[in-house]
Amino acid sequence: MPRVLIVDDAAFMRMRSRKLLEDHGYQVEEAQDGEEAVKKYVETSPDAVLMDITMPVMDGIAALKEIKKRDPHAKVIMCTAVGQQSLVMEAIMAGARDYLLKPFDPDKVLASLKKLVG
Amino acid sequence: MSPEDIRLFLDETLDQLEVLEEEIVRLEGEGHDPRLLQDMFRIAHTVKGSSATVGHSRMSTLAHAMEDVFAAMRDGRLEPHRELVNVLLDAVDGLRELAAALEFASSGCPGAEEGAGEVDIGPLVARLMEATSAEAGAYEVHVRFADDTVMPPVRALQVIQVLEGFGTVVDSRPSIEDIRAEKVGLDMCATVAAASSIDEAMVEAKVYEVSDVDRVEVRRSQGSAQGKAAVGVGRVPEPAGPATVPTGPAGSTGSAGSADPAGLAGAAGSGDPTGPDGPGDLPGSGGPGTPIGAGGPGGVGRREPVGGGGGNGEAATEDVPKLLGRSKTETIRVDVDAFDRLVRIVSELAIDEARLTEVQRRLSALEAHSGRIEDLEQITAHMNRLTTELQEEVMKARMTPLASLFKRFPRMVRDTAASSGKLVEFVVEGEDTELDRALIEEVADPIIHLLRNAVGHGIESPDERVRRGKPEKGRVRLAARHVEDRVVITVEDDGGGIDPARVRESAVRKGMIAPDDVGSLSDDEAIELIFQPGFSTANQVNDVSGRGVGLDIVRTNVERLGGTIRVKTSVGKGTSFALSVPLTLAVFRALLVESCGQEFAVPLSSVVEVTRVPFSEVKPVGQGHAIVLRGKVLPVFDLCDFAARSNGAAEATDATQATEATGAAQAGEDSPRDHLERSTGRALVVVARYEDMRVGIIVGSLLGEQEIVIKSLGRLARCARGVLGGAILGDGRVALILDVARVLEKAMGRSHISGSGSEGGNGDRSDYQFQC
Numbered sequence: 001m002p003r004v005l006i007v008d009d010a011a012f013m014r015m016r017s018r019k020l021l022e023d024h025g026y027q028v029e030e031a032q033d034g035e036e037a038v039k040k041y042v043e044t045s046p047d048a049v050l051m052d053i054t055m056p057v058m059d060g061i062a063a064l065k066e067i068k069k070r071d072p073h074a075k076v077i078m079c080t081a082v083g084q085q086s087l088v089m090e091a092i093m094a095g096a097r098d099y100l101l102k103p104f105d106p107d108k109v110l111a112s113l114k115k116l117v118g
Numbered sequence: 119m120s121p122e123d124i125r126l127f128l129d130e131t132l133d134q135l136e137v138l139e140e141e142i143v144r145l146e147g148e149g150h151d152p153r154l155l156q157d158m159f160r161i162a163h164t165v166k167g168s169s170a171t172v173g174h175s176r177m178s179t180l181a182h183a184m185e186d187v188f189a190a191m192r193d194g195r196l197e198p199h200r201e202l203v204n205v206l207l208d209a210v211d212g213l214r215e216l217a218a219a220l221e222f223a224s225s226g227c228p229g230a231e232e233g234a235g236e237v238d239i240g241p242l243v244a245r246l247m248e249a250t251s252a253e254a255g256a257y258e259v260h261v262r263f264a265d266d267t268v269m270p271p272v273r274a275l276q277v278i279q280v281l282e283g284f285g286t287v288v289d290s291r292p293s294i295e296d297i298r299a300e301k302v303g304l305d306m307c308a309t310v311a312a313a314s315s316i317d318e319a320m321v322e323a324k325v326y327e328v329s330d331v332d333r334v335e336v337r338r339s340q341g342s343a344q345g346k347a348a349v350g351v352g353r354v355p356e357p358a359g360p361a362t363v364p365t366g367p368a369g370s371t372g373s374a375g376s377a378d379p380a381g382l383a384g385a386a387g388s389g390d391p392t393g394p395d396g397p398g399d400l401p402g403s404g405g406p407g408t409p410i411g412a413g414g415p416g417g418v419g420r421r422e423p424v425g426g427g428g429g430n431g432e433a434a435t436e437d438v439p440k441l442l443g444r445s446k447t448e449t450i451r452v453d454v455d456a457f458d459r460l461v462r463i464v465s466e467l468a469i470d471e472a473r474l475t476e477v478q479r480r481l482s483a484l485e486a487h488s489g490r491i492e493d494l495e496q497i498t499a500h501m502n503r504l505t506t507e508l509q510e511e512v513m514k515a516r517m518t519p520l521a522s523l524f525k526r527f528p529r530m531v532r533d534t535a536a537s538s539g540k541l542v543e544f545v546v547e548g549e550d551t552e553l554d555r556a557l558i559e560e561v562a563d564p565i566i567h568l569l570r571n572a573v574g575h576g577i578e579s580p581d582e583r584v585r586r587g588k589p590e591k592g593r594v595r596l597a598a599r600h601v602e603d604r605v606v607i608t609v610e611d612d613g614g615g616i617d618p619a620r621v622r623e624s625a626v627r628k629g630m631i632a633p634d635d636v637g638s639l640s641d642d643e644a645i646e647l648i649f650q651p652g653f654s655t656a657n658q659v660n661d662v663s664g665r666g667v668g669l670d671i672v673r674t675n676v677e678r679l680g681g682t683i684r685v686k687t688s689v690g691k692g693t694s695f696a697l698s699v700p701l702t703l704a705v706f707r708a709l710l711v712e713s714c715g716q717e718f719a720v721p722l723s724s725v726v727e728v729t730r731v732p733f734s735e736v737k738p739v740g741q742g743h744a745i746v747l748r749g750k751v752l753p754v755f756d757l758c759d760f761a762a763r764s765n766g767a768a769e770a771t772d773a774t775q776a777t778e779a780t781g782a783a784q785a786g787e788d789s790p791r792d793h794l795e796r797s798t799g800r801a802l803v804v805v806a807r808y809e810d811m812r813v814g815i816i817v818g819s820l821l822g823e824q825e826i827v828i829k830s831l832g833r834l835a836r837c838a839r840g841v842l843g844g845a846i847l848g849d850g851r852v853a854l855i856l857d858v859a860r861v862l863e864k865a866m867g868r869s870h871i872s873g874s875g876s877e878g879g880n881g882d883r884s885d886y887q888f889q890c
Contacts, residue, residue: 085300088272092279098329101268108329115327 002117003027005046007037007063008079009055013102017050020106026113034058038066041074047117049076050100050109053087061091068095075116079104124224127172128217129451134161135217136525139210143528146203152192159188165213177216179288180239183246183311184209190250205245207529212242240289240309244339247311255315256288256339259325261306267330271302276328278308284321285312309339457515458556464505464512468825469846471505474498476849506825513702516556520598520607521549523558527569527596534573541580541591542573548598553605554702560679561607561699564672568609568695569596571669576613576693586690588612602808603701603723604681604859610694616687618644628652645685649673680843682859698859708845710821710853711804713757717853719826719845720815724806724858728820733801736816742865745803745814753865754803754814757856760840806858813862826855840864 004026006017011032018028029044031037035058041049049067053060060078067074078091078099088099098112138161141154148154162185169177184206190196216239244256259281263273274297281287290308292301310321318336325334478491478498485491524546535542553561577583577592584590595610618641625631625647631639639647647653651670676683681699708719709728729747736743736754743754803814826845840860844852 082268085269085271088269089275089298092272092275098276099269099272112329115329 001025001027002047002113003029003044004113004117005029005031005037005040005044005049007031007034007049007055007060008052009033010052013052017104017109020104020109021113024110034060034063034066037063038070041067042070045071047075048113049074050079051076051096052079053084053091054081061087061094064091064096065094077112077116121224124172124220126451127168128221131165131168131177131217132214134165135210135213137161138165139207139529140525142203142206142210143532145198146200146532149198150191150194155188155192159185159192162188172220174216174220175294176239176289177213177220179286180209180212180216180243180246183243183288186250187246196250202249205242205249207533209242209246212239238289238291241339243288243311244309247313248339251313255312257285257310257312257316257318257321258337258339259308259310259321260333260335261308261325261331262333263304263306264330264332265304267304270304270330271297271300273328273330274302274306277306277325277331280324280328281308281310281321283324284316285310454555461512461516464509468505468509471498471501472824472847473849475502476847509825513554516554516702517552518555518558519549520551520553520558520605523562523565524549524596524598526562527565530566531569531573531594534570535577538574539579540573540577542577543591543593545593545595546597547595551598551600551605552701553598553699557605557679557699557702560675561681561697564676564683564697565596565607565609567668567672568697569594572609572611572613572693576611576615578614600701601698603721604698604808605701607697607699608694609697610692612692615689615691615693616645616648616685617689621645621647625650625653645687648685649683680857682863708824708826708853708855709804710824710847711757711815711817711819712821713816713818714761716761717821717847717851718757718761718817719824719853719855720804720806721855721858722823724808726805726807726812728802728804730800730802733799736801745801747803747805747814752805752812752814753862754801754816755861755865756816758816758818806856806861808859808862811862813858813865815856815861826853 002025004021006014006021006028007030008014008017009032014030014032018030021028029040029046031040033055037049037051038058040046051060051064055063058066064076064078067076072095074095076091076096078088078096079102080088080099081102088096091099097116100109100112138158141158141161145151145154145158162181166178166181166185169181187196187202187206191198196202240256240258247256259277261274261277263270267273271292274292278287278290278294278297288309288311290306292303292306296302310316315338318338321336322334325331325336475498478494481491482495527546528544531542531544534540572594573592577594578586578588580590583592593612595608597608597610599606621644622631622636622639625644626633626636630647630650630653636644649669649672653670673683676697676699679699681697683698684696685693686696687693707722709722709725711718711720731745731747735745737745739751739753743756744751745754746752801816802819804817804820805812805814807813824847826847840857841854843855845855847853
């Protein structure tokens with residue numbers, strides 16, 4: 001069962017995502033900021049990460065870079081709102097594999113994950 | 119990067135490219151030469167490095183691909199065959215276009231940045247890579263994003279990242295810069311260069327993994343398929359027109375979209391973006407394809423003169439030290455405009471100096487023996503020396519070897535030969551001859567014109583040459599040399615020549631001359647008709663062995679510079695055009711003379727001697743006059759005629775013509791010639807020469823020698839043929855500078871025309887030399 005780490009500072013968003021993914025057969029871990037995400041990634045080695053960009057303590061891009069440092073093959077999908085295009089570009093250049101636009105379109109979330117982890 | 123940095127980069131790069139181009143053409147003619155190849159490698163390497171430094175990745179990529187080719191040739195892994203030379207020359211053009219785009223982009227013009235980088239280097243890089251390795255290939259990738267894609271730039275970036283996994287993305291639309299600037303539409307294409315062949319389906323699958331990708335198509339670039347077919351590799355071309363691209367590249371959006379179809383078409387070896395042309399078809403205008411089977415390798419030869427245009431020796435070994443020598447000369451680059459301003463200021467200074475000297479001379483006359491203005495005399499004398507030196511130095515700095523111009527031509531001749539199916543050996547001589555920089559620019563067009571004519575129309579097709587018992591390969595020679603204070607540039611071919619009979623026919627058909635009059639033209643005069651406006655259009659090209667295409671324009675341009683153009687031709691043997699232009703446009707020493715109230719300047723370098731002959735010895739010869747000087751007949755020309763005409767009086771002109779018609783001895787009272795008879799009864803004759811010809815110029819009096827600065831007379835000078843321009847004298851008056859070549863033509867032309875016994879129809883022609 002593929003494991004996915006959901007990183008978001010909004011508990012509501014984490015809950016929505018967890019429900020969607022679990023319904024489709026993924027095992028889910030959660031983190032509420034970048035720092036925690038890095039820690040959880042190292043601990044659990046998930047197959048993919050859904051990473052919010054704007055978060056307190058450590059933002060999503062910084063976290064992405066930290067994770068990539070530890071695991072160059074990490075599959076990170078950035079989650080973003082409209083208007084963050086340049087941040088997304090930065091994330092892609094830093095090694096993010098894809099991005100998803102909030103609010104989530106469930107089909108797109110699943111399609112993206114499927115491409116990365118099958 | 120400051121604009122100055124960019125400027126320096128561009129100047130240097132364009133210089134390097136010129137050298138490189140010359141060497142590539144030479145490579146074709148001379149084959150493998152390690153030192154030449156090393157030099158070419160070095161240039162490509164330098165261009166690669168400096169363009170990367172200014173952040174121009176496309177230039178850098180293209181130069182890198184060239185560098186690889188040169189390295190392969192240098193190491194003997196690759197032979198410089200014709201197709202490869204085509205590719206390399208196209209790559210040089212590509213680099214030039216990129217440089218031009220950069221120049222435009224940094225010009226600060228409105229909209230300049232939008233237009234930059236439109237050059238599609240993908241197909242070029244593909245062709246270069248395929249040259250170095252049969253395995254290597256370039257792949258064209260077309261991507262279409264879904265209509266609801268939210269951030270197309272991010273997707274485009276992802277696609278680039280995926281493609282980088284397979285090879286080098288040498289070019290893309292949108293470019294990386296566009297993507298960063300977020301100028302991205304829903305269509306995208308890219309060229310990936312891979313060192314070994316890659317599986318297209320694999321690339322497609324990987325690109326599909328990027329979200330929002332609607333469609334992907336990957337195809338091996340057809341960049342050099344045509345060329346390979348031509349040299350016998352024989353790849354069967356697939357239909358590769360853009361019509362097969364399902365996404366329709368024409369629908370591309372964003373700033374860079376418009377160039378896409380051309381890029382793809384170019385890669386397919388066809389410049390036609392509308393048809394599904396296979397690569398084996400005729401090359402289109404925009405495609406980098408080779409011209410159809412024109413000539414074999416070595417179609418254009420080249421011989422370098424060693425030293426000052428002497429023997430030929432071992433050209434290849436002589437050239438390399440010469441090349442290396444370039445960098446040893448210590449030079450600084452000066453902005454052309456700044457230098458021109460300097461020249462102008464120096465010219466003005468010289469005029470003031472002359473006026474000052476004039477004032478001093480008058481004061482000296484007044485204050486004779488008083489000793490009060492000795493200082494002034496010393497100062498003006500010193501100043502005179504300094505300004506003269508200053509002028510000389512400035513003029514010398516303006517002198518540039520014609521090589522800077524001539525080295526462009528081997529390439530052009532080669533291309534013209536290739537596209538017209540001719541075999542041509544191109545010989546360049548005397549490229550060390552120096553000429554004023556301003557003039558070099560000006561003579562470029564006429565020479566290009568004449569060379570194109572010589573190759574395209576003068577030289578016959580190989581078949582025809584063989585039929586006529588000539589060597590299959592024609593010969594075109596471009597030579598320059600100094601003659602007096604002029605430079606004579608000759609463009610010569612051993613082609614079919616110009617048939618005067620056909621020129622006559624054509625002139626009559628075009629209504630330029632009445633059928634009755636045409637018979638009275640000598641062959642030489644008939645040939646001269648090719649310089650008349652309206653003589654020839656493209657349709658007439660073949661009627662006259664292909665001459666006369668715009669030659670009137672060539673003549674006008676050359677004459678504007680105070681130059682002349684002459685043609686010598688022999689049917690079946692070839693044609694030679696000689697352009698003669700002054701060494702410099704600006705300053706020279708002149709003999710000042712006066713005639714009928716007008717001052718004239720005769721370039722001192724043309725003056726042979728000054729003599730007096732009894733006026734009775736000036737004999738009418740036809741419509742002109744001549745004297746016998748030390749046993750030789752010397753055509754003479756009375757400057758007073760010209761003075762009268764340049765004063766613009768219609769009556770004077772009529773009177774002059776009447777005078778000429780009736781002979782000097784019976785001249786009417788108002789005739790300017792009275793002036794001479796009344797004055798001394800002896801004519802003062804300035805004997806001037808041009809090349810090996812001499813002419814006597816009858817003048818009123820001599821005023822002395824002076825350094826003069828030419829001022830353009832504008833339209834007036836064009837009306838008055840025979841005048842190079844005006845010069846402002848010390849006292850502020852204007853002297854007309856005589857063009858000796860013209861005066862000579864006039865004096866000779868007249869006797870010549872009258873010698874052929876024609877009247878009437880020729881009246882205009884005897885006149886056109888000096889009138890509008």
